């Protein structure tokens with residue numbers, strides 16, 4: 335035992351002396367490296383742990399061993415959740431509009447009142463078929479019954495507006511107007527996630543308290559310039575003829591997707607849209623229409639000599 339121990343000690347001593355000699359010969363050798371690294375410098379670099387602590391003045395950071403993955407499409411950052419708002423430009427707030435004044439392009443806004451109902455889905459199908467959008471003035475009572483339909487209206491790119499809860503024609507107190515309009519606004523938001531500053535008074539009545547309250551609350555009161563009287567269910571051809579004969583750029587058309595069977599309206603819209611498209615019209619929502627008027631005014635203002 336004793337002899338073996340002495341022999342081992344001798345070998346150890348030799349190794350230590352050898353190491354010291356090598357250290358003297360290669361004073362810059364990093365202490366963390368093993369002996370193999372000295373013989374093969376390229377291997378040595380590869381063996382350095384990527385996030386270790388190599389002497390910075392000696393070694394470049396090693397290249398990563400992992401093959402780079404194919405260029406990934408950057409993941410889009412989710413937009414901050416902001417409610418959709420159907421609001422016309424500020425100059426129209428608290429105002430009554432019948433049509434927009436647009437001379438530099440042919441645009442028209444179809445509007446549908448008294449939904450959402452099962453009839454709304456038929457109108458939506460026609461709009462989608464022709465890649466057109468419209469504005470739907472909804473009743474709170476129907477929104478409560480058909481929130482999913484309202485959701486589809488907005489999802490398809492249409493605008494939504496407030497048409498009160500009960501569709502009263504009689505004079506109302508400010509308290510009733512507030513209940514009718516505010517609660518409908520709440521249900522527009524609940525069903526679609528959208529807020530709207532578009533208001534259409536039931537029956538187009540401007541003097542029974544609703545329009546005054548809506549104006550006070552910053553809504554734009556949206557009337558119309560073309561009324562084909564579709565509510566009384568004339569033949570589809572008559573509705574279509576009425577709209578086509580009165581069509582002008584900036585017009586707002588009154589139609590209905592509630593209040594009973596709207597088959598004639600659905601058929602009329604199926605005829606109106608392709609005909610007007612042939613004439614060069616585009617179909618836009620009421621907020622888009624009013625924005626176009628605001629933009630055109632701005633551009634004309636810019637062109638005026640100073």
Ligand SMILES: [Zn+2]
Nearest residue numbers: 447448536537
């Ligand atoms: Zn109505």
